[in-house]
Amino acid sequence: MSSYEARFKVWRGDEQGGGLEDFSVEVNDGEVVLDIIHRLQSTQAPDLAVRWNCKAGKCGSCSAEINGRPRLMCMTRMSVFDRAETITVTPLRAFPVIRDLVTNVGFNYQKAREVPAFVPPAGVGPGEYRMTQEDVDRSQEFRKCIECFLCQDTCHVVRDHEENKAAFAGPRFLMRIAELDMHPLDAAAETGLDRKRTAQDEHGLGYCNITKCCTEVCPEGIKITDNALIPLKERAVDRKYDPLVWLGSKIRRRSS
Structure with missing residues (x-):
């Protein structure tokens, strides 16, 4: 199984404000964006807030904006991005932020x-x-x-x-x-x-x-x-x- 280091920008903050933080994180074959967010939580940002449940594209919980496009993180494969590309993950823009990638829907x-x-x-x-x-x-x-x-x-x-x-x-x-x-x-x-x-x-x-x-x-x-x-x-x-x-x-x- 091959792996590489991907560059991520993840929005961190709350209702008072925030901004994008840079991360470099390992990516393995077959992984989706939610896998990478979980790896960030376990290795670099344990307080990163993200909402998710089934990881099968059926609960709708892990909605976010990936490179500005509304997507499910669990259904967005890393293979669709160029390895040299910086991937930006931000909360849903239409709804108030609670913290990090979690919004009040x-x-x-x-x-x-x-x-x-x-x-x-x-x-x-x-x-x-x-x-x-x-x-x-x-x-x-x-x-x-x-x-x-x-x-x-x-x-x-x-x-x-x-x-x-x-x-x-x-x-x-x-x-x-x-x-x-x-x-x-x-x-x-x-x-x-x-x-x-x-x-x-x-x-x-x-x-x-x-x-x-x-x-x-x-x-x-x-x-x-x-x-x-x-x-x-x-x-x-x-x-x-x-x-x-x-x-x-x-x-x-x-x-x-």
């Missing part, structure tokens, strides 16, 4: 609580739900989300404009709304909840300008923009601006 859990849950259809008991395979496949793509929040971090609406956070749910949770709105068994409309309207009026769907940056960084390969955000925008526009839909909503149905 509470914003995302707040937004999750603001999205109304699935509404079961009336008169259908557990085990009686029936869906076509096409509908199952569509929802299943969105349910692959591991909540690493890389899409939230790279979205410029959140990343570059702190003032937008109060009104904008971000791509992860707009995708959740789209999933529920597309679900053939969701009975939200029967309770008076219009998910398309709330997406536009309460969760900031209009802020999204479909740059696809969220799709580009998704480690699960979910087509967030094409399969969730654009269809949700189309549904919201049809609901709000299509003259026939508008007229139909104004005509009272005659009761039998």
